[in-house]
Amino acid sequence: MWKPDRDSAIPLYRQIADHLQEMIVHGEYPPGSPLPSERKLAEQFGVNRSTVVLAYAELRSLGLVESRPGSKTLVSPGWNQSASRTPEWHRYAESGGFLPNLPFLRRIRDALAQDESIIDLASGKLSTDLSPIREINEIMHTCTYHPDNGSDVSQGFPPLREALAAFLERNRGIRTSASSILITSGSQQSLYLISQCLLSHGDAIAVETPSFTRSLSMFQSAGLRIYPLPMDEHGVRPESIRELYSRHRIKMLFVNPNFQNPTGTVLQAERKKQLLDTASELGLPIVEDDPLSLTAYSNNYPLPIRAEDASSNTLYIGSFSKIAAAGLRIGWIVAPKSVIARLADARRQMDMGFSVIPQQIAASFIESQLFQPHMERLRRQLQLKLDTLVASLHRHMDGLVHFSVPQGGMHLWCRVVPQVHDGRFLDEALRSGVAFVPGSVYGAEPGYIRLTYARPQVEEIEAGVVKLAESLRAVME
Amino acid sequence: MWKPDRDSAIPLYRQIADHLQEMIVHGEYPPGSPLPSERKLAEQFGVNRSTVVLAYAELRSLGLVESRPGSKTLVSPGWNQSASRTPEWHRYAESGGFLPNLPFLRRIRDALAQDESIIDLASGKLSTDLSPIREINEIMHTCTYHPDNGSDVSQGFPPLREALAAFLERNRGIRTSASSILITSGSQQSLYLISQCLLSHGDAIAVETPSFTRSLSMFQSAGLRIYPLPMDEHGVRPESIRELYSRHRIKMLFVNPNFQNPTGTVLQAERKKQLLDTASELGLPIVEDDPLSLTAYSNNYPLPIRAEDASSNTLYIGSFSKIAAAGLRIGWIVAPKSVIARLADARRQMDMGFSVIPQQIAASFIESQLFQPHMERLRRQLQLKLDTLVASLHRHMDGLVHFSVPQGGMHLWCRVVPQVHDGRFLDEALRSGVAFVPGSVYGAEPGYIRLTYARPQVEEIEAGVVKLAESLRAVME
Numbered sequence: 001m002w003k004p005d006r007d008s009a010i011p012l013y014r015q016i017a018d019h020l021q022e023m024i025v026h027g028e029y030p031p032g033s034p035l036p037s038e039r040k041l042a043e044q045f046g047v048n049r050s051t052v053v054l055a056y057a058e059l060r061s062l063g064l065v066e067s068r069p070g071s072k073t074l075v076s077p078g079w080n081q082s083a084s085r086t087p088e089w090h091r092y093a094e095s096g097g098f099l100p101n102l103p104f105l106r107r108i109r110d111a112l113a114q115d116e117s118i119i120d121l122a123s124g125k126l127s128t129d130l131s132p133i134r135e136i137n138e139i140m141h142t143c144t145y146h147p148d149n150g151s152d153v154s155q156g157f158p159p160l161r162e163a164l165a166a167f168l169e170r171n172r173g174i175r176t177s178a179s180s181i182l183i184t185s186g187s188q189q190s191l192y193l194i195s196q197c198l199l200s201h202g203d204a205i206a207v208e209t210p211s212f213t214r215s216l217s218m219f220q221s222a223g224l225r226i227y228p229l230p231m232d233e234h235g236v237r238p239e240s241i242r243e244l245y246s247r248h249r250i251k252m253l254f255v256n257p258n259f260q261n262p263t264g265t266v267l268q269a270e271r272k273k274q275l276l277d278t279a280s281e282l283g284l285p286i287v288e289d290d291p292l293s294l295t296a297y298s299n300n301y302p303l304p305i306r307a308e309d310a311s312s313n314t315l316y317i318g319s320f321s322k323i324a325a326a327g328l329r330i331g332w333i334v335a336p337k338s339v340i341a342r343l344a345d346a347r348r349q350m351d352m353g354f355s356v357i358p359q360q361i362a363a364s365f366i367e368s369q370l371f372q373p374h375m376e377r378l379r380r381q382l383q384l385k386l387d388t389l390v391a392s393l394h395r396h397m398d399g400l401v402h403f404s405v406p407q408g409g410m411h412l413w414c415r416v417v418p419q420v421h422d423g424r425f426l427d428e429a430l431r432s433g434v435a436f437v438p439g440s441v442y443g444a445e446p447g448y449i450r451l452t453y454a455r456p457q458v459e460e461i462e463a464g465v466v467k468l469a470e471s472l473r474a475v476m477e
Numbered sequence: 478m479w480k481p482d483r484d485s486a487i488p489l490y491r492q493i494a495d496h497l498q499e500m501i502v503h504g505e506y507p508p509g510s511p512l513p514s515e516r517k518l519a520e521q522f523g524v525n526r527s528t529v530v531l532a533y534a535e536l537r538s539l540g541l542v543e544s545r546p547g548s549k550t551l552v553s554p555g556w557n558q559s560a561s562r563t564p565e566w567h568r569y570a571e572s573g574g575f576l577p578n579l580p581f582l583r584r585i586r587d588a589l590a591q592d593e594s595i596i597d598l599a600s601g602k603l604s605t606d607l608s609p610i611r612e613i614n615e616i617m618h619t620c621t622y623h624p625d626n627g628s629d630v631s632q633g634f635p636p637l638r639e640a641l642a643a644f645l646e647r648n649r650g651i652r653t654s655a656s657s658i659l660i661t662s663g664s665q666q667s668l669y670l671i672s673q674c675l676l677s678h679g680d681a682i683a684v685e686t687p688s689f690t691r692s693l694s695m696f697q698s699a700g701l702r703i704y705p706l707p708m709d710e711h712g713v714r715p716e717s718i719r720e721l722y723s724r725h726r727i728k729m730l731f732v733n734p735n736f737q738n739p740t741g742t743v744l745q746a747e748r749k750k751q752l753l754d755t756a757s758e759l760g761l762p763i764v765e766d767d768p769l770s771l772t773a774y775s776n777n778y779p780l781p782i783r784a785e786d787a788s789s790n791t792l793y794i795g796s797f798s799k800i801a802a803a804g805l806r807i808g809w810i811v812a813p814k815s816v817i818a819r820l821a822d823a824r825r826q827m828d829m830g831f832s833v834i835p836q837q838i839a840a841s842f843i844e845s846q847l848f849q850p851h852m853e854r855l856r857r858q859l860q861l862k863l864d865t866l867v868a869s870l871h872r873h874m875d876g877l878v879h880f881s882v883p884q885g886g887m888h889l890w891c892r893v894v895p896q897v898h899d900g901r902f903l904d905e906a907l908r909s910g911v912a913f914v915p916g917s918v919y920g921a922e923p924g925y926i927r928l929t930y931a932r933p934q935v936e937e938i939e940a941g942v943v944k945l946a947e948s949l950r951a952v953m954e
Contacts, residue, residue, distance in 0.1 A: 131624040140834065141618045147608040147804050185662070185828035192827045218826040327624050329832040349695040350669045351662035351828070355806040357617065358832040 004045055012047055013054035020055065024064055024075055032077040035065060104426065104441050105215065111430040119464035120455040122435035124261070124410060125326050127455050130381050132324055135370040139361050149356045155344040156183025156332070157359035164332055167366045171294060173307035174316065174334060182340050182347075185354050186331040187291055188216075190317040194252075194287060195222045197346045198339065204248040207443075208236050212261040213254050213289070214443035228443060229253065233404060235260065235267030238274040245282050253279060253286045258293035258302045259409025262442045262450035266302045266407065276305055279313045287315045291322045294375060296408035297383045312336050320362060322410070322454075323378065328358040382410060385453040385461060392465035400472060401449075410454035413439070416447050420475045425449075428471040434464045481522055489524055490531035497532065501541055501552055509554040512542060581903065581918050582692065588907040596941035597932040599912035601738070601887060602803050604932050607858050609801055612847040616838050626833045632821040633660025633809070634836035641809055644843045648771060650784035651793065651811060659817045659824075662831050663808040664768055665693075667794040671764060672699045674823045675816065676728060683721045684731040684920075685713050689738040690766070691920035705920060706730065710881060712737065712744030715751040722759050730756060730763045735770035735779045736886025739919050739927035743779045743884065753782055756790050764792045768799045771852060773885035774860045789813050797839060799887070799931075800855065805835040859887060862930040862938060869942035877949060878926075887931035890916070893924050897952045902926075905948040911941045 004015040023029055035041075038056065042049040056073050059065040066076050108122050149157065161178035168174040184190045191213065199205065201223035207213050209228035219226055227244050229236050236255055244250050255275070257267035267275070279286050290304045306316040319331035333343065347353060365371055389412060390405055401414040416425075422438040429436060439448025456464055481492040500506055512518075515533065519526040533550050536542040543553050585599050626634065638655035645651040661667045668690065676682065678700035684690050686705035696703055704721050706713050713732055721727050732752070734744035744752070756763050767781045783793040796808035810820065824830060842848055866889060867882055878891040893902075899915040906913060916925025933941055 126624065128624060133623060136622045140620065140622060143617065145613045145617060145802075145804060146610060147603065147605060147802060149804065185831050188826070189828035216826065221826065325622075325624060327622060327626065327833045329829070349665070349693065349698065351666040352806070354662050354831055355835040356804045357838070358834050361834070 001044075004047065013051045013058065016041070016045060016047070016052065016055035017058035020059060021062070021064060024059075029075045031075050033075050035073045035075065037072070104423070104438055107426065108430070108435050108437065112435055115433075117433060118430065119434045119460045119467065121451045121453065121464055121468070122437050123455050124322065124452055125455055126322070126378075127457060129457070130378050130454060132365070132370065132374040135365060135368075135374055136325055136328075136361060138370070139364045139368065140357075143357070143360050143364065145357060145360075149360065153183075153356060153359075154348040154353035155340065156181065156353070157356050157363065160330075160359045160363040163363040163367050168318070168334065172290070172318075173303050176334050180334055180337055180340055182333045182335070182343050183353075183359060184331040184333060184347075185351075186321055186326075186329045187289060187317050187319045188218075188331075190319075190331050190333045191216065191287070191289070192218055193333070193343045193347060193350075194315060195219055195224060197343055198285075199224055199251060203252075204250045205252045205254060206241065206244045206248075206250045207254040208256060208260070210262055210439060210442035210444035210448070211254070211256055212442060213256070215441045229255070231260075231263065231265065233265055235265045235271055236275065238271050238278055241275070241278045241284070242282070245284065250284070253284060254289070255286060255305070256289040256291075257305055258290055259295065259406055259411070261292070261409070262411050262437070262439065262444075262448075263413040264404070264406030264409055264411045267305075269303070272303075272305050273308065276309055276313060280311050284313070285315060286313055287317065289317045291317075291319050292409040294323050295379055295382055295410065297379055297386075298407065300407075302408075306334065315339065323375065324362075324365065328362055329354075330358055330362045379408075381458075382408075382454065385456070385458055386412065388458055388461045389451060389453045389465065392462040395462075396465050396469045397472070400469065410452050412451045412453065414449050414451060416449055416472065418472065418476045419447065420472065422446060424475045425471060428475050429468060432467045432471045432474075434467040434471070436468065478521075481524065489522075490528045490535065493518070493522060493524070493529065493532035494535035497536060498541060501536075506552045508552050510552050512550045512552065514549070581900070581915055584903070585907070585912050585914065589912055592910075594910060595907065596911045596937045596944065598928045598930065598941055598945070599914045600932050601799065601929055602932055603799070603855075604934060606934070607855050607931060609842070609847065609851040612842060612845075612851055613802055613805075613838060615847070616841045616845065617834075620834070620837050620841065622834060622837075626837065630660075630833060630836075631825040631830035632817065633658065633830070634833050634840065637807075637836045637840040640840040640844050645795075645811065649767075649795075650780050653811050657811055657814055657817055659810045659812070659820050660830075660836060661808040661810060661824075662828075663798055663803075663806045664766060664794050664796040665695075665808075667796075667808050667810045668693065668764075668766070669695055670810070670820045670824060670827075671729075671792060672696055672701060674820055675762075676701055680729075681725040681727045682729045682731060683718065683725075683727045685733060685737070687739055687916060687919035687921035687925070688731070688733055689919060690731050690733070692918045706732070708737075708740065708742065710742060712742050712748055713752065715748050715755055718752070718755045718761070719759070722761065727761070730761060731766070732763060732782070733766040733768075734782055735767055736772065736883055736888070738769070738886070739888050739914070739916065739921075739925075740890040741881070741883030741886055741888045744782075746780070749780075749782050750785065753786055753790060757788050761790070762792060763790055764794065766794045768794075768796050769886040771800050772856055772859055772887065774856055774863075775884065779885075783811065792816065800852065801839075801842065805839050806831075807835055807839045856885075858935075859885075859931065862933070862935055863889065865935055865938045866928060866930045866942065869939040872939075873942050873946045874949070877946065887929050889928045889930065891926050891928060893926055893949065895949065895953045896924065897949065899923060901952045902948060905951050906945060909944045909948045909951075911944040911948070913945065 002019055004012045008015065029035060038049050038052045041052045056065060060067060064076055065073050067073055112118055112120055158178060160183055161181045164181055165176050165178050168176060195218055204225040204227060206227045206229040208231055227248055227250060230240050231237065235257060257272060259266060286305060288305050293302055293304060296302065304316060306314040316334040320328055393401060400417050402417065403412055403414045422440050426438055437450045439450060440446060479496055481489045485492065506512060515526050515529045518529045533542060537544060541553055542550050544550055589595055589597060635655060637660060638658045641658055642653050642655050645653060672695055681702040681704060683704045683706040685708055704725055704727060707717050708714065712734060734749060736743060763782060765782045770779055770781060773779065781793060783791040793811040797805055870878060877894050879894065880889055880891045899917050903915055914927045916927060917923060
């Protein structure tokens with residue numbers, strides 16, 4: 001008698017569904033006939049009943065079986081009436097290496113897409129008034145497209161890489177050259193390339209926790225084992241690395257040291273040095289994600305780890321999305337040339353590089369007189385939004401949330417004092433017209449939320465906080 | 478005594494290198510001391526000598542060992558003198574899921590990048606005179622960027638999807654809607670998304686052979702088992718599918734039915750129907766790559782399979798790269814909505830979608846009065862280049878190559894009559910100043926070459942053929 005194979009990579013429920021499907025297709029269970037009860041099949045195959053429930057659900061979604069009251073299942077009377085079959089698309093859609101995005105994030109995105117009136121304290125996109133729209137249009141309208149600009153630029157448009165090398169030295173204290181830079185389709189693609197090309201299924205990595213990176217199903221999809229790198233209010237604690245290394249053989253560190261997403265913390269300079277020393281001693285690469293450091297509200301910019309890295313331990317990731325225009329979708333990796341060559345080659349297989357036009361625009365923008373004034377306006381406006389948010393929280397949620405005020409970036413990390421259920425709080429907030437991100441999305445312990453203030457208009461912020469307070473009170477009861 | 482583990486997924490040479498590295502690091506072989514001979518180690522570990530040679534090469538590239546005359550190997554005297562270690566980047570660069578691109582293709586690309594005077598009968602890019610440069614600049618200069626256009630468009634800029642739905646109906650007989658279209662960063666990304674998200678490691682697929690798709694390391698990287706779908710001068714032979722299905726449980730078919738790359742063939746209408754019927758009967762999805770059908774030199778356009786597909790068996794892939802501008806990097810997939818949703822979600826994890834600017838330009842271009850005149854010029858010029866190529870081949874290589882003249886597209890597939898070595902012929906051609914692609918890259922049997930005529934100027938073509946003839950004669954001797 002057939003039994004599922006417990007050593008197979010195919011999940012048990014799918015094996016059972018396949019087996020039953022074959023029996024149905026071969027007429028062993030004719031259309032309209034009853035199938036064995038879930039309990040009986042579970043016994044017969046030596047599996048949990050829930051496994052059979054899943055298998056039947058699978059067959060139901062294929063239209064092969066139907067459920068009747070009393071959890072009776074029978075073969076759909078008409079399943080074989082159409083001669084031509086459409087591929088079982090949902091099966092194809094469920095296979096493959098990619099896990100779906102996290103449910104909370106999808107719920108937020110769906111709500112924001114459906115209802116424009118929701119005040120958005122969730123997404124990290126710049127609002128219209130923070131975006132250099134006039135500047136980008138001005139540049140675009142004087143830009144000249146030529147196809148040879150875009151020929152074989154899987155490493156990125158050379159003039160943009162030149163401009164970035166100068167930009168990074170001037171603004172971030174990073175000495176590099178155009179040949180050590182890869183232009184990517186935003187930080188997301190930078191992380192994706194690193195996880196696909198420099199790490200293997202089963203490798204262990206250490207990721208700052210909480211962190212944005214923890215929210216990326218991408219790493220789980222790549223089969224990486226993720227260990228949390230603990231943090232406090234001064235950022236990641238470097239002394240934990242050695243232990244993670246000896247216990248789990250971690251192969252890479254992921255940090256976001258400046259105005260961290262979601263906590264807003266800056267890794268102290270002393271700790272940056274320690275982190276680098278430890279990594280260098282262990283020969284351990286650091287992936288430094290640095291999308292926000294240019295948003296520092298004072299002129300006292302925190303430097304990236306890469307600026308102090310003499311022995312090339314760092315893969316430095318940056319992007320224009322948070323400081324200029326998400327619509328350009330331009331990010332970069334600064335790394336040793338051998339790594340860049342590898343990533344560029346792999347990228348050729350993924351998408352052959354991307355359009356030269358946004359790259360031309362970005363290169364002109366950072367070299368133009370328009371860039372610095374834009375950055376100053378961006379910083380001023382972000383600070384104004386933060387001040388408004390903080391004042392509103394004091395006014396309407398005093399005692400309900402605790403937070404430290406960040407010195408740059410766009411994220412305010414709040415501890416929610418009353419114990420409430422993450423999902424219920426989020427649902428209530430979305431219903432009442434405000435969006436935030438539960439901290440658990442970033443791997444934080446329960447009871448934290450991230451309020452992001454780049455997207456709402458200044459005038460909307462207080463109303464958003466009022467709604468947030470109402471929702472919190474509603475779920476407290 | 479330590480032995481390598483033959484059941485491990487880690488290659489033997491790497492296990493040996495790791496082992497030796499550990500012994501060196503722990504001082505069992507001190508700096509400057511000799512290591513056992515390759516022969517001796519091979520005996521000791523029960524492996525081939527070549528495995529030890531690889532292991533030593535690995536350690537050499539890490540700077541841990543040095544080679545001396547007489548194939549003696551010793552521990553580098555100074556390997557431990559620097560206290561801080563740089564990560565072993567080359568190891569990271571070699572791990573991960575991506576295989577490098579094929580050596581022939583890299584050799585061609587490198588040669589073309591280094592020497593602009595090489596006449597390019599290899600790459601599929603449009604030459605400057607075939608590209609709508611004036612048109613694209615005109616549109617770009619009247620286009621208005623707004624950040625909200627680009628917010629959450631991982632499925633693609635909605636107005637472009639609307640425009641494409643109309644375009645595909647008008648030009649390709651495909652009835653679809655904006656919600657069934659995903660905009661990608663070119664066909665390459667379309668194929669990548671399909672291979673990553675709809676197929677699993679170990680799945681079998683059938684790919685037209687020879688075909689462009691066979692040249693993509695991407696599929697091997699994804700762990701797919703690839704079975705050839707045999708072709709003749711009328712395209713793929715549909716009767717082979719059933720056998721492949723029953724023998725290998727293939728899960729998807731990859732075809733390029735119109736002006737196929739590399740053979741230039743058009744799949745007969747009768748066979749298209751048969752292919753669709755068989756696939757539909759087996760519930761087998763067809764991935765139809767259709768980058769070139771609009772280039773038909775006569776007005777007798779071959780229709781895509783998708784145009785006749787009533788039961789949604791087809792994932793239809795198209796792109797602007799071969800008909801308008803590779804620099805826009807815009808491709809698309811037309812598929813059932815559940816598939817599009819899945820691919821768009823996965824894509825969010827890869828690169829969050831791409832810049833809205835090229836999408837705005839493309840949408841305006843296909844809806845403008847500029848598009849049809851451009852296409853007519855493109856077809857006329859491609860035909861002129863083909864005629865020139867064919868005449869030159871008759872004049873200078875008569876009896877040396879055989880070919881059928883295609884009715885559209887940009888590829889002339891030639892059988893090379895004298896038996897020569899692919900790699901030697903290519904090297905000789907590149908040296909003498911002309912590039913082509915050996916057929917073996919596409920999975921063809923030896924003795925074929927692909928001559929692509931989109932890139933060279935009309936005036937260059939005859940000179941290219943003369944060089945080709947010289948190179949062939951040189952390697953025949």
